[in-house]
Amino acid sequence: MSETTDRALVADIERLLRKPVYFRDVLAAVGSHPYRAILRAWSDIRTRHSLSRDEFGRYWLEKQ
Amino acid sequence: MRAGRTNEDFRTMLARMERAGHLLRAKRSIRPEHITALCNKAPAAVMCEKVEGYDIPVVGGLYWTRARLASALGWKESELGGRFAAAVGRPIAPETVDSGACQEVVVTGDDVDLTALPIPLMHEKDGGPYISAGVAFANDPQLGPNAGCYRMMFRTSRELGIDLFTASDLRRYYQTKFDRGEPLPIAVTVGVHIFEHMAAAYKAPAGLNEMHIAGGLRGEPLEMVRAKTGDVLVPANAEIVLEGELLPNGWTADEGPFGEFAGMQGDLKHNPLFRVNAITHRRDPIFFALQMPWENDWLNGPATEAACMRVLGLAGIQVAAVRATEGGCCGWSVIAAIKKRAGEGKNAIAALLSLPVVKQVVVTDDDIDIYDSDEVEWAITFRCQADKDIVILSGMKGKHVDPSVRPWDLPPGQLPTTSKFGIDATIPEGIPAFRYERIVPAFDADVRAEDYLS
Numbered sequence: 001m002s003e004t005t006d007r008a009l010v011a012d013i014e015r016l017l018r019k020p021v022y023f024r025d026v027l028a029a030v031g032s033h034p035y036r037a038i039l040r041a042w043s044d045i046r047t048r049h050s051l052s053r054d055e056f057g058r059y060w061l062e063k064q
Numbered sequence: 065m066r067a068g069r070t071n072e073d074f075r076t077m078l079a080r081m082e083r084a085g086h087l088l089r090a091k092r093s094i095r096p097e098h099i100t101a102l103c104n105k106a107p108a109a110v111m112c113e114k115v116e117g118y119d120i121p122v123v124g125g126l127y128w129t130r131a132r133l134a135s136a137l138g139w140k141e142s143e144l145g146g147r148f149a150a151a152v153g154r155p156i157a158p159e160t161v162d163s164g165a166c167q168e169v170v171v172t173g174d175d176v177d178l179t180a181l182p183i184p185l186m187h188e189k190d191g192g193p194y195i196s197a198g199v200a201f202a203n204d205p206q207l208g209p210n211a212g213c214y215r216m217m218f219r220t221s222r223e224l225g226i227d228l229f230t231a232s233d234l235r236r237y238y239q240t241k242f243d244r245g246e247p248l249p250i251a252v253t254v255g256v257h258i259f260e261h262m263a264a265a266y267k268a269p270a271g272l273n274e275m276h277i278a279g280g281l282r283g284e285p286l287e288m289v290r291a292k293t294g295d296v297l298v299p300a301n302a303e304i305v306l307e308g309e310l311l312p313n314g315w316t317a318d319e320g321p322f323g324e325f326a327g328m329q330g331d332l333k334h335n336p337l338f339r340v341n342a343i344t345h346r347r348d349p350i351f352f353a354l355q356m357p358w359e360n361d362w363l364n365g366p367a368t369e370a371a372c373m374r375v376l377g378l379a380g381i382q383v384a385a386v387r388a389t390e391g392g393c394c395g396w397s398v399i400a401a402i403k404k405r406a407g408e409g410k411n412a413i414a415a416l417l418s419l420p421v422v423k424q425v426v427v428t429d430d431d432i433d434i435y436d437s438d439e440v441e442w443a444i445t446f447r448c449q450a451d452k453d454i455v456i457l458s459g460m461k462g463k464h465v466d467p468s469v470r471p472w473d474l475p476p477g478q479l480p481t482t483s484k485f486g487i488d489a490t491i492p493e494g495i496p497a498f499r500y501e502r503i504v505p506a507f508d509a510d511v512r513a514e515d516y517l518s
Contacts, residue, residue, distance in 0.1 A: 023192045027097055027185060034117045035096050039179040039193065043220040057191050057321040057332040 020058035073301035145369025156279030164289035164300025187323035197354035225319035247309035249294030255303025365394035384430035413486030
């Protein structure tokens with residue numbers, strides 16, 4: 001994980017991904033954070049996990 | 065830059081559009097995910113000077129209308145197809161130069177971080193932030209250099225998903241490497257002049273370097289510089305260049321959905337990955353967020369009009385004007401005005417519908433202003449008999465992106481077929497032209513409105 005990645009934000013997004021969500025839903029839920037911090041957190045999640053997608057393109061995180 | 069050349073760059077084009085009133089500046093700070101909504105609501109293209117958290121401005125909406133496209137090109141709206149056709153007919157090879165503004169800043173290796181770019185989320189159901197204005201440059205030992213337009217989805221700080229789903233030269237280059245288990249080096253520009261962008265959007269036959277067409281559009285050689293990390297040339301005056309390689313993972317990485325050129329939210333796809341190994345840019349780069357669908361569509365409009373002129377010419381028909389319309393995504397719907405001889409209304413329909421994308425056409429006489437929708441509707445109303453003048457052709461080549469062909473019912477790999485139609489709105493054979501004589505206000509030439517209304 002990069003030293004500039006916000007770990008609390010990563011955890012928040014991982015919680016959101018317990019059910020299928022669009023990327024837009026993620027942005028809306030954590031939109032009080034800087035956009036770049038959200039992208040860094042997203043990068044971290046995508047590097048560490050294989051995200052599932054449904055037929056509508058929504059993301060979710062399978063229970064590890 | 066070589067003496068005697070202009071090699072107008074992206075930002076000089078923007079300045080010209082701003083002087084013409086086609087580009088406005090947003091002074092207030094904006095979050096990246098709000099830029100597309102702003103561009104959709106603005107009466108002109110928008111330069112977002114302050115993007116929250118970034119020191120790179122974002123511009124969007126440049127080619128949203130025919131008028132803005134013409135302004136970007138510096139051409140008249142009525143000239144688009146004709147001038148594009150002329151440029152294709154007289155390509156000019158690019159020249160390689162030793163240095164370029166696009167490499168004023170070079171970031172490589174572990175310092176590469178795509179989150180440093182204001183890549184915006186554009187549409188409600190997109191799979192992530194997208195680079196929508198990417199022009200990808202690649203090289204093949206047999207086929208030579210190639211350029212094309214591809215969307216790219218942000219995945220990680222070093223990786224983008226790239227849509228290589230449909231047939232293209234880049235897909236062909238990639239397939240060759242993929243079969244050997246090797247990566248394909250590419251470079252992607254974000255922010256090139258419309259001449260390069262439009263040339264890259266043009267589906268030139270393999271072996272013809274699209275940047276020769278860019279030279280034809282410019283009327284002088286495009287100056288290109290070698291990428292820092294791969295054997296690829298890029299326009300020397302680009303704003304931002306992403307250098308890297310398409311990984312040999314094949315069509316396995318989730319990519320999309322994305323708001324497509326047809327104005328509908330597309331499907332989730334599986335595509336290759338683009339690993340970025342270097343980012344080069346100008347000292348003060350501008351990020352171009354091309355807005356779907358119209359900017360994408362208008363990049364192809366002049367090529368469509370040029371193709372229509374070509375097939376009508378091959379059919380021996382004298383063309384007065386051709387217009388690819390917005391509602392048909394600047395390719396699927398075409399209006400043509402011709403100097404008609406007997407039977408040529410139908411001949412023109414047959415010729416135009418033979419083009420792969422064109423799905424509906426209206427053919428008028430050359431007294432109709434085809435840029436005026438009321439004029440076209442008038443011609444359809446009074447010069448067309450539905451039972452005689454509407455031509456329907458079935459079983460023609462279709463496109464998956466069109467839901468009306470029900471592509472989801474097709475077996476994998478099967479191309480859809482479609483029906484097409486044309487309306488012959490030319491004066492029917494046997495009706496004398498005087499039956500269509502227009503009313504003219506008495507003493508029309510003698511009366512000037514400003515003499516009475518000022």
